[in-house]
Amino acid sequence: MFSKRLKKILSENEEAKRIRASLADWVFINSQPPRIREALKYYIETGDMYVASRIANLTVEEFNEYRIRARIPNVA
Amino acid sequence: MLREFAIADTCFLIDWARFRRRDIIFKVFRTVFIPESVIREVVSENTISWISKWLAKRGLSLYTESADELEEARLLVVRTRRIPQIIPVDVPEALCLVVGRKYGYVVLTENRGAIMATEVIEELSNVKVWRSLELLVEAVKSGVLKVDCDNPEKVFREYMEDTLHIFPRNDYSKAVAEVVRICKKRR
Numbered sequence: 001m002f003s004k005r006l007k008k009i010l011s012e013n014e015e016a017k018r019i020r021a022s023l024a025d026w027v028f029i030n031s032q033p034p035r036i037r038e039a040l041k042y043y044i045e046t047g048d049m050y051v052a053s054r055i056a057n058l059t060v061e062e063f064n065e066y067r068i069r070a071r072i073p074n075v076a
Numbered sequence: 077m078l079r080e081f082a083i084a085d086t087c088f089l090i091d092w093a094r095f096r097r098r099d100i101i102f103k104v105f106r107t108v109f110i111p112e113s114v115i116r117e118v119v120s121e122n123t124i125s126w127i128s129k130w131l132a133k134r135g136l137s138l139y140t141e142s143a144d145e146l147e148e149a150r151l152l153v154v155r156t157r158r159i160p161q162i163i164p165v166d167v168p169e170a171l172c173l174v175v176g177r178k179y180g181y182v183v184l185t186e187n188r189g190a191i192m193a194t195e196v197i198e199e200l201s202n203v204k205v206w207r208s209l210e211l212l213v214e215a216v217k218s219g220v221l222k223v224d225c226d227n228p229e230k231v232f233r234e235y236m237e238d239t240l241h242i243f244p245r246n247d248y249s250k251a252v253a254e255v256v257r258i259c260k261k262r263r
Contacts, residue, residue, distance in 0.1 A: 003195060006162070006195050019242060071240070074091060
């Protein structure tokens, strides 16, 4: 069932998580109010902007601005 | 050659709208459909004015989903959650996959779960899913995006800078190699 391509995507997903975490501005993230802070952490973990925006109680575009301010790359 | 139709999810479009050469999408596709939810998710003047302008020029078109399509998208969300080894999808990208399958539209998304779903779920196996990387390569291939052949990475670097985006290493290398190949062919 699991093709080489799927295995590649899963392994890239792990690499993406490492990249997001290593490039993120943690000082900025930790200085945010709880909802934003946890949403940014969720995004680093999953790369899922839609759910992260719901956690932050923001629109996707508003959350994306926080992502950029937190220097978290969109790895895709 | 101009392709017919695509459907874009919110996360793709919001990042794409930050790209300095964002209008090339309308030279690759005749019309890009955007689900109604996309409109609710944009707030900046820059993105709203770009979307409004291209809705008026018919490069973008609003896609109003039917109750059946929404239900199908919800079932797809559940199906992906039953396969623990893959990244599950949520309703926005699931809806794009459902519409992409139904009408043969290219699905524009950066969501890895959506790409995985087309690999694992048989009914979705014919759905074409493109990230911004594939769209950029296609734009170069079709000649709508001019590249600097002395600096084949430039076009990708511009996108990465504008959107704070990083392409996966292997896919990025392949995309740059493709641009180099196109440049050699044109010389």
